[in-house]
Amino acid sequence: MDDAADSRTQGPETIDPPPVRKGRLRRIVIDTEPLRIADFRRLWLSGIVTAVGSQLATVAVPKQLFDLTGSSAWVGLAGAFAVVPLVVFGLWGGAIADAVDRRKLLMVTNVGVTLTSVLLWAQAAAGMDSPWTVLVLLGVQQAFFAVNMPTRSAVLARLIPLRLMPSAQALNSTTFSVSAVFGPLLAGALLPLVGLSTLYLIDAIALTATLWAVFRLPPMPPLGDDAPTRRAGLREVVDGFRYVATRSILLASFLLDIIAMVAGMPRALFPEMAERTFGDPPGGGPALGLLYAAIPLGAAVCGLFSGWFMRVQRHGVAIAVSVATWGIAMIGFGLSGSVWWAVAFLAFGGAADMVSMAFRGAMLQAAVTDEMRGRMQGMFTVVVVGGPRVADMLHGAVGASIGAGAAAAGGGALVVLLTVVAVLFLPAFWRYMAPKDGEPAQR
Structure with missing residues (x-):
């Protein structure tokens, strides 16, 4: 497999036609054709390393805060220090990604994320014992990450053909899901x-793999006649919102994700249900770990058998059905009296979410012009990050009032109802067909 020429800047790499996929198994296992493109292959392989490293840091930060303070309130404060930069810089970062060379922006933000990981290691190794230092470094790191994430997503359409986008999204999502299952287990082991500080150091070392992959990318300057004068200010961020408002396909895609995550994500109820429904001891037990691992495990298994994604042309139908399926799975979870049934329903929901995520990502790449792609990915980042956190607040309050199981099941039912309503009011989304390479996308 030869590397792509460094001079390419305008579009995805041309690859030879793939060999015919024969046999039933090859038609359902994950499609690896995007990995034949050298630039994507390097990003994906580096993403495996950095995803596991980031999960180590995800465990290390709350563990250090609790060790320093003995208070879960400080651990909760880390959520605020993470989500605020993610929202603010996610929106602004998308505008920046549309105004500058995306390769250079990826280099700058990846260096920033790596340096903050090094500083987190240094403060832990030096025994500074300052929770505020940890929180500030976490906030700075999340700001860099918030700019990096939409930029990295916006790069995809410049690397691979649109027909391969569902497969590429499935590959990326599977990597994330697998790391979410095994990363925390590795951190616990x-x-x-090796001690807490070494987890930060491993994360920093792992991030150098992404730096290498980004360095090998070709230049990716902004496209379009207005590229030389394009800016990245508040006006450009607002233009992104106006762009979404005029495109029912994108609006419905964001709306359905919000419905699924805000109304139907029950993770805030896991501790209560693990103890009071499934019999964990007060200090914690195996049921809690199983509940947290179930959704990413289901997503990872679905990703490994996602070869059929390439044959689906009605992306709108696939997203709507998978979101409704997520809701049905959460109804089953809420009504479960056995931890194993609960895990099964959560895993089933995770598989449905993987389908939704892959086709939403493909739709977002296909239905957006390149000069707006960064801003749309920035909004996508905010929805993905913010939705589950809003769900935590809502499910926690409702669960305290009517019971955890009823809150989870009711949230799932609400997902199904709101999905049907959304499709009825936005029928163009249901009719949306995946465009072929070179064809304009529906709006």
């Missing part, structure tokens, strides 16, 4: 052996 390493923590007593």
Whole structure:
């Protein structure tokens, strides 16, 4: 497999036609054709390393805060220090990604994320014992990450053909899901052996893999006649919102994701249900870990058998059905009296979410012009990050009032109802067909 020429800036790499996929198994296992493109292959392989490293840091930050303070309130404060930069810089970062060379922006933000990981290691190794230092460094790191994430997503359409986008999204989502399952387990195993500070150091070292992959990318300057004068200010961010408002396909895509995550994400109820419904002891037990691992596990298994994604042309139908399926799975979870049934329903929901995520990502790449792609990915980042956190607040309050199981099941029912209403009011989304390479996307 030869590397792509460094001079390419305008579009996805041309690849030879793939060999015919024969046999039933090859038609359902994950489609690896995007990995034949060298630039994407390097980004994906580096993403495996950095995803596991980031999960180590995800465990290390709350563990250090609790060790320093003995208070879960400080651990909760980390959520605010993370989500605010993600929202603010996610929106602004998308505008920046549309105004500058995306390769250079990826280099700058990846260096920033790496340096903050090094500083987190340094403060832990030096025994500074300052929770505020940890929180500030976390906030700075999340600001860099918030700019990096929409930029990295916007790069995809410049690397691979649109017909391969569902497969590329499935590959990326599977990597994330697998790391979400095994990363925390690895962190728990390493923590007593190497100490907390070393988790930060491993994360920093892992991030160098992405730096190498980004360095090998071709230049990606902004496209369009207005590219030389394009800016990245508040006006451009507002233009992104106006752009979404005029395109029912994008509006429905964001709306359905908000419905699924805000009304139907029950993770705030896991601790209560693990103890009071499934019999965990007060200090914690295996049921809690199983509940947290179930959704990413289901997504990972679905990703490994996502070869059929390429044959689906009605992306709108696929998204709507998978979101409704997520809601049905959450109804089953809420009504479960056995932890194993609960895990099964959560895993089933995770598989449905993987389908929704892959086709929403493909739709977002296909239905957006390149000069707006960064801003749309920035909004996508905010929805993905903010939705589950709003759900935590809502499910926690409702669960305290009517019970955790009823809150989870009711949220799932609400997802199904709101999905039907959304499709009825936005029928163009239901009719949306995946465009072929070179064809204009529906709006």
